[in-house]
Amino acid sequence: MLDLLANKWSALAIGALEAGPHRFGALQRRLQGVSPKVLTRTLRRLEATGLVARTVYPEVPLHVEYELTELGRGAAVPLNALRAWVEDHIDQLPR
């Protein structure tokens, strides 16, 4: 489980989804540099562990949204602390 959360794209996806449900494309834009393949795999793993819920809207065109579950919102707390620590110390870290 730690390897799922202690993973850059999982951490960033959970962080982005804190702002609310996102479609795949919107998430991909927010997570600069993530490939569709990696984002798909990340979202599937987050879904499989119950941190993210996936809703399919049967409209035309059909669309899918991803959002944090309650468990996911819980995981966001320590992940935010980790991201904040990195941002606070970025100048002490070599490029």
Added chain:
Amino acid sequence: MLDLLANKWSALAIGALEAGPHRFGALQRRLQGVSPKVLTRTLRRLEATGLVARTVYPEVPLHVEYELTELGRGAAVPLNALRAWVEDHIDQLPR
């Protein structure tokens, strides 16, 4: 930087080193399942980013110890929170 910290073996290595300096073999035993190659790479990355210091003791036989720097001890705080969250919710997560 997040990808270094948001990494299972980095998180576990930093956690283990909180107990004090360790030799390579001791770290490898504590991080069950880590291969020497992965542990070497993880320690090199932690050293390169200033989170871990490596001291060579020129005795016979020569030995090397790894310990957290001050920056490393700082990173341990949010990493511990992440690990604690995982441990607290492990029963809600599928195996």
